[in-house]
Amino acid sequence: MVRYKATIAYDGTNFQGFQRQPNGRTVQEEIEKTLTRMNDGRSIQIHGSGRTDAGVHAQGQVIHFDFPQTRPLEKMRFGLDTQTPEDIAVKDVEIVDDYFHARYLVTEKTYQFRVDIGKPRSPFRRHYASYFPYPLDLEKIQQALPDLLGTHDFTSFCATGSAVEDKTRTIYEATMAVNPAGDELVFTFRGDGFLYKMIRIIVGTLLKIGNGRMPADSLPGIIAQKDRNAAGPTAHPEGLYLWKVSYE
Amino acid sequence: MVRYKATIAYDGTNFQGFQRQPNGRTVQEEIEKTLTRMNDGRSIQIHGSGRTDAGVHAQGQVIHFDFPQTRPLEKMRFGLDTQTPEDIAVKDVEIVDDYFHARYLVTEKTYQFRVDIGKPRSPFRRHYASYFPYPLDLEKIQQALPDLLGTHDFTSFCATGSAVEDKTRTIYEATMAVNPAGDELVFTFRGDGFLYKMIRIIVGTLLKIGNGRMPADSLPGIIAQKDRNAAGPTAHPEGLYLWKVSYE
Numbered sequence: 001m002v003r004y005k006a007t008i009a010y011d012g013t014n015f016q017g018f019q020r021q022p023n024g025r026t027v028q029e030e031i032e033k034t035l036t037r038m039n040d041g042r043s044i045q046i047h048g049s050g051r052t053d054a055g056v057h058a059q060g061q062v063i064h065f066d067f068p069q070t071r072p073l074e075k076m077r078f079g080l081d082t083q084t085p086e087d088i089a090v091k092d093v094e095i096v097d098d099y100f101h102a103r104y105l106v107t108e109k110t111y112q113f114r115v116d117i118g119k120p121r122s123p124f125r126r127h128y129a130s131y132f133p134y135p136l137d138l139e140k141i142q143q144a145l146p147d148l149l150g151t152h153d154f155t156s157f158c159a160t161g162s163a164v165e166d167k168t169r170t171i172y173e174a175t176m177a178v179n180p181a182g183d184e185l186v187f188t189f190r191g192d193g194f195l196y197k198m199i200r201i202i203v204g205t206l207l208k209i210g211n212g213r214m215p216a217d218s219l220p221g222i223i224a225q226k227d228r229n230a231a232g233p234t235a236h237p238e239g240l241y242l243w244k245v246s247y248e
Numbered sequence: 249m250v251r252y253k254a255t256i257a258y259d260g261t262n263f264q265g266f267q268r269q270p271n272g273r274t275v276q277e278e279i280e281k282t283l284t285r286m287n288d289g290r291s292i293q294i295h296g297s298g299r300t301d302a303g304v305h306a307q308g309q310v311i312h313f314d315f316p317q318t319r320p321l322e323k324m325r326f327g328l329d330t331q332t333p334e335d336i337a338v339k340d341v342e343i344v345d346d347y348f349h350a351r352y353l354v355t356e357k358t359y360q361f362r363v364d365i366g367k368p369r370s371p372f373r374r375h376y377a378s379y380f381p382y383p384l385d386l387e388k389i390q391q392a393l394p395d396l397l398g399t400h401d402f403t404s405f406c407a408t409g410s411a412v413e414d415k416t417r418t419i420y421e422a423t424m425a426v427n428p429a430g431d432e433l434v435f436t437f438r439g440d441g442f443l444y445k446m447i448r449i450i451v452g453t454l455l456k457i458g459n460g461r462m463p464a465d466s467l468p469g470i471i472a473q474k475d476r477n478a479a480g481p482t483a484h485p486e487g488l489y490l491w492k493v494s495y496e
Binding site for chain 2: 009010011057077081086087088089090091120121122123124126128
């Protein structure tokens with residue numbers, strides 16, 4: 001068996017998330033169906049760097065799988081790309097050592113979150129950015145962002161019901177840019193890992209700060225409380241992109 | 249009756265074009281349904297600056313309609329915007345003189361055409377750019393573009409079967425830009441009017457030139473032939489945007 005690592009992008013709009021499940025179309029299922037077909041009907045299973053929820057997108061999700069034969073890499077990439085549905089793109093394929101694992105060996109993940117702040121909401125971004133039509137003081141958001149950096153117990157920013165025990169994570173980068181037209185915010189978060197719905201709760205909290213319903217210096221206190229109720233609402237999934245996964 | 253002019257955007261993906269027709273969802277029908285509802289069920293008809301085909305988008309389509317009462321403009325805009333489906337946005341509403349006509353008084357129209365030249369095709373652009381995965385010499389396209397400028401009989405760039413008699417049009421602007429990532433071409437065409445499928449045939453011809461299957465200086469000869477068969481193929485509708493309509 002040869003182990004392949006692939007970098008994929010997908011438009012999450014018409015998926016019930018990445019991970020295979022009994023009901024609903026998933027990214028994993030579509031890719032496994034294609035690989036199994038390429039393997040003359042013998043089942044192939046893939047492993048992703050992590051799940052993404054329904055409606056969440058990926059520009060750089062990483063998967064690995066074992067395939068019986070060595071194939072020319074561009075042939076493998078092209079075959080997978082063109083045989084999967086058009087809302088999945090296969091950007092890169094490489095052969096990796098047998099010990100490579102797309103989930104266990106992750107060192108960093110980068111997410112983007114986009115917020116459409118235009119009036120009206122752009123019909124072209126309705127599936128690709130969350131919409132926030134209320135007043136925003138962007139300066140307050142810029143002030144609050146550095147408070148996320150470093151190693152913290154992010155219990156307050158984890159959806160209740162998560163089975164993960166250790167909720168300590170390190171965030172290396174937390175920035176916000178405004179697009180040239182001034183009608184879209186692009187948040188970038190890079191860290192050693194993120195809890196369930198963590199980015200969406202962070203963005204919901206930052207928007208509450210920008211909207212003046214929480215002071216700009218609220219984040220340290222929210223983190224200290226270790227209580228999901230202390231943070232803001234969960235932002236909608238359509239603004240979230242798994243942007244990059246790093247290894248080694 | 250008060251005459252209103254409105255500037256609208258729409259994602260053409262799920263429409264059978266702008267103009268009302270017996271079968272299929274259209275932009276005109278959705279807006280007229282909303283206006284009629286806002287008018288207590290009494291029918292309101294809209295007039296657009298022109299049709300757009302199935303799959304074609306608009307950032308700045310202009311319509312006009314007559315409504316019995318004067319309403320605060322932002323209230324009218326917000327009502328129309330929020331009550332139409334989410335793939336239509338109402339960007340601006342103003343009250344105009346009774347002689348204003350969205351179609352007859354057009355002085356200039358601007359279209360954009362986007363071509364995804366990345367490998368693989370971006371899943372996020374599959375409805376918003378035409379895909380061209382073949383080699384392209386962009387310099388040849390840049391060389392050819394100025395030959396479109398000025399007043400010409402564009403019969404060679406008009407879909408056969410068009411009922412329009414005078415096929416002379418003036419093009420003021422014909423440019424191509426590459427996006428920062430280098431994987432998307434953005435063509436802009438501005439003129440006093442365009443024939444049926446004219447932009448799509450122009451782009452199909454330019455891509456043929458860029459791909460080396462036609463010399464870079466072909467356009468004057470194609471124009472001179474006044475024969476649709478002399479030009480290249482019709483590019484796909486999903487790359488086309490009605491960008492701006494100017495009056496007076």
